[in-house]
Amino acid sequence: xxxxxxxxxxxxxxxxxxxxxxxxxxxxxxxxxxxxxxxxxxxxxxxxxxxxxxxxxxxxxxxxxxxxxxxxxxxxxxxxxxxxxxxxxxxxxxxxxxxxxxxxxxxxxxxxxxxxxxxxxxxxxxxxxxxxxxxxxxxxxxxxxxxxxxxxxxxxxxxxxxxxxxxxxxxxxxxxxxxxxxxxxxxxxxxxxxxxxxxxxxxxxxxxxxxxxxxxxxxxxxxxxxxxxxxxxxxxxxxxxxxx
Amino acid sequence: xxxxxxxxxxxxxxxxxxxxxxxxxxxxxxxxxxxxxxxxxxxxxxxxxxxxxxxxxxxxxxxxxxxxxxxxxxxxxxxxxxxxxxxxxxxxxxxxxxxxxxxxxxxxxxxxxxxxxxxxxxxxxxxxxxxxxxxxxxxxxxxxxxxxxxxxxxxxxxxxxxxxxxxxxxxxxxxxxxxxxxxxxxxxxxxxxxxxxxxxxxxxxxxxxxxxxxxxxxxxxxxxxxxxxxxxxxxxxxxxxxxxxxxxxxxxxxxxxxxxxxxxxxxxxxxxxxxxxxxxxxxxxxxxxxxxxxxxxxxxxxxxxxxxxxxxxxxxxxxxxxxxxxxxxxxxxxxxxxxxxxxxxxxxxxxxxxxxxxxxxxxxxxxxxxxxxxxxxxxxxxxxxxxxxxxxxxxxxxxxxxxxxxxxxxxxxxxxxxxxxxxxxxxxxxxxxxxxxxxxxxxxxxxxxxxxxxxxxxx
Numbered sequence: 001x002x003x004x005x006x007x008x009x010x011x012x013x014x015x016x017x018x019x020x021x022x023x024x025x026x027x028x029x030x031x032x033x034x035x036x037x038x039x040x041x042x043x044x045x046x047x048x049x050x051x052x053x054x055x056x057x058x059x060x061x062x063x064x065x066x067x068x069x070x071x072x073x074x075x076x077x078x079x080x081x082x083x084x085x086x087x088x089x090x091x092x093x094x095x096x097x098x099x100x101x102x103x104x105x106x107x108x109x110x111x112x113x114x115x116x117x118x119x120x121x122x123x124x125x126x127x128x129x130x131x132x133x134x135x136x137x138x139x140x141x142x143x144x145x146x147x148x149x150x151x152x153x154x155x156x157x158x159x160x161x162x163x164x165x166x167x168x169x170x171x172x173x174x175x176x177x178x179x180x181x182x183x184x185x186x187x188x189x190x191x192x193x194x195x196x197x198x199x200x201x202x203x204x205x206x207x208x209x210x211x212x213x214x215x216x217x218x219x220x221x222x223x224x225x226x227x228x229x230x231x232x233x234x235x236x237x238x239x240x241x242x243x244x
Numbered sequence: 245x246x247x248x249x250x251x252x253x254x255x256x257x258x259x260x261x262x263x264x265x266x267x268x269x270x271x272x273x274x275x276x277x278x279x280x281x282x283x284x285x286x287x288x289x290x291x292x293x294x295x296x297x298x299x300x301x302x303x304x305x306x307x308x309x310x311x312x313x314x315x316x317x318x319x320x321x322x323x324x325x326x327x328x329x330x331x332x333x334x335x336x337x338x339x340x341x342x343x344x345x346x347x348x349x350x351x352x353x354x355x356x357x358x359x360x361x362x363x364x365x366x367x368x369x370x371x372x373x374x375x376x377x378x379x380x381x382x383x384x385x386x387x388x389x390x391x392x393x394x395x396x397x398x399x400x401x402x403x404x405x406x407x408x409x410x411x412x413x414x415x416x417x418x419x420x421x422x423x424x425x426x427x428x429x430x431x432x433x434x435x436x437x438x439x440x441x442x443x444x445x446x447x448x449x450x451x452x453x454x455x456x457x458x459x460x461x462x463x464x465x466x467x468x469x470x471x472x473x474x475x476x477x478x479x480x481x482x483x484x485x486x487x488x489x490x491x492x493x494x495x496x497x498x499x500x501x502x503x504x505x506x507x508x509x510x511x512x513x514x515x516x517x518x519x520x521x522x523x524x525x526x527x528x529x530x531x532x533x534x535x536x537x538x539x540x541x542x543x544x545x546x547x548x549x550x551x552x553x554x555x556x557x558x559x560x561x562x563x564x565x566x567x568x569x570x571x572x573x574x575x576x577x578x579x580x581x582x583x584x585x586x587x588x589x590x591x592x593x594x595x596x597x598x599x600x601x602x603x604x605x606x607x608x609x610x611x612x613x614x615x616x617x618x619x620x621x622x623x624x625x626x627x628x629x630x631x632x633x634x635x636x637x638x639x640x641x642x643x644x645x646x647x648x649x650x651x652x653x654x655x656x657x658x659x660x661x662x663x664x665x666x667x668x669x670x671x672x673x674x675x676x677x678x679x680x681x682x683x684x685x686x687x688x689x690x691x692x693x694x695x696x697x698x699x700x701x702x703x
Contacts, residue, residue: 007693009653020695038650040647040648040649048601051627052624053628054640054644057647057648057649061650133600148290149291189256189257190565190566192680219685227681227683
């Protein structure tokens with residue numbers, strides 16, 4: 001199995017530990033993972049701002065870097081959803097469509113492709129799980145509270161394999177944190193208020209850590225926690241699933 | 245509603261100055277969302293119902309012309325006078341002409357977001373005709389001289405103490421009295437006289453049945469019925485998308501509408517109006533006002549499936565924390581944000597951006613409108629049509645330049661992180677909107693790309 005590691009730009013620049021944990025987690029499961037060094041960004045920040053027509057450069061780069069792999073795995077539901085929904089190429093549309101079918105968010109790759117049933121991780125802490133919207137409602141990593149359908153959750157399924165980990169219940173299990181890409185600065189007041197409310201739900205239920213399958217939500221919530229001088233920390237789910 | 249020059253972000257910023265009020269507003273609407281969830285989960289076939297409703301509405305939109313003709317024919321057979329209005333102005337003129345013909349200068353109105361969309365109240369006021377809104381919530385915002393902030397719960401932004409003050413001023417209730425039961429009784433008593441003395445009544449329409457020419461109005465207070473039954477002239481105003489093919493389709497829509505809206509199984513009254521009683525006149529105004537334009541936009545046409553339940557507002561984390569008035573349009577929230585740009589792209593160019601694209605709106609929508617996907621698509625249209633903020637345009641161009649080249653990206657990343665580490669004041673300042681209420685991420689000593697190069701040389 002030939003797996004390409006897609007590391008979103010802001011994880012590359014600000015959260016290398018989440019990327020290293022993803023790499024180690026996959027390697028630990030016996031997967032050969034390659035990181036194409038010329039990757040930059042999926043183009044989502046521009047597309048979500050209404051500038052999808054400026055993303056062809058990003059699309060072309062993505063295709064050059066990733067077309068060769070059997071699977072493409074990324075520790076970000078949001079960036080994966082963008083590729084799945086919007087990767088196009090006027091010159092190599094077949095390659096673009098191929099990529100859209102073989103790109104996976106990390107927890108869905110572990111659950112659906114590798115069918116992981118056991119992990120050797122240990123993390124003896126109280127953890128709140130933030131269901132990032134694009135992963136949850138876009139990639140359907142977990143059942144959505146709005147729908148009348150059977151419950152399931154790929155991230156929770158994996159976290160339950162971690163020794164010592166205690167999950168905390170939330171009042172609103174899948175409310176958005178308010179990051180929303182450029183929304184976080186364009187609509188600063190609402191974005192911050194949403195973030196404060198989301199963080200409070202975790203803190204009030206005794207979480208020591210907040211985790212998610214998307215680092216961007218965590219970056220936003222971390223910014224708020226640190227401004228509040230809180231002891232509560234954020235960790236990408238890959239860091240918990242590979243914790244020793 | 246005119247907001248001056250303020251956009252959604254600026255109006256939300258003002259709304260958020262009072263955090264306690266934001267919390268109250270959020271909790272109040274979340275309570276309604278929770279009631280909706282409970283009601284939906286009591287129906288095992290809920291998702292199948294939504295799918296049925298969606299398919300029926302798709303059929304209506306694909307055959308709208310035929311259904312409208314059929315509906316008009318049947319309604320005329322029933323003795324209803326049918327009018328067609330191409331836009332808000334014509335709608336208002338038609339209503340005015342009917343009132344003039346009957347020498348009416350005072351009337352009552354119930355359940356009509358369409359007349360809000362057409363600004364009928366203002367128009368009639370300018371023509372010296374007095375309109376009294378009879379639904380409690382609408383009456384409250386009318387007394388406060390404000391537009392509704394929500395299409396189902398028009399005064400949800402007002403606390404009961406504020407309503408007590410308004411009633412004290414306008415209806416003479418005791419000062420400081422804010423008991424909802426008392427205030428409702430006071431409003432009812434006050435309105436009773438109005439009902440008995442007005443000769444004309446305007447109502448909205450929830451569903452118009454093509455097969456029979458009848459229309460259905462769903463209310464909890466029964467005001468639409470009382471108004472229409474006591475008046476000599478009943479004028480019903482509807483958008484042309486309110487058509488459903490058959491009476492039996494109501495079995496799908498009535499089950500969905502109120503459960504989605506407030507979590508009730510059904511409204512107290514689902515009133516069917518078919519023909520005028522002897523001596524009464526019944527008029528029906530069918531309004532386009534941009535709907536056929538929206539129908540011609542492939543990406544946005546299915547927004548016309550909307551049955552105005554407001555579930556998307558109640559669930560929207562942005563709406564709950566910005567209030568309906570921040571949308572500066574008659575229909576607020578996610579659905580308003582995909583409808584309004586069709587009416588005036590420049591005026592409402594901010595609304596499709598007033599969302600995190602979380603997708604909760606599309607999941608609660610009883611007719612399965614892909615609201616969040618349409619928000620994304622409107623953003624592309626608005627930018628292409630030239631309504632994007634010029635500073636944003638520059639930033640996006642810079643981003644394109646940086647992210648299209650691995651070489652530029654790596655160096656920009658290095659420089660950015662160097663500045664954040666060695667000159668944090670360049671980013672940690674008031675001009676950086678992120679930093680006003682959030683810390684910047686801590687700066688790692690190297691990027692993942694740099695780490696990989698050092699540690700995984702075998703690649």
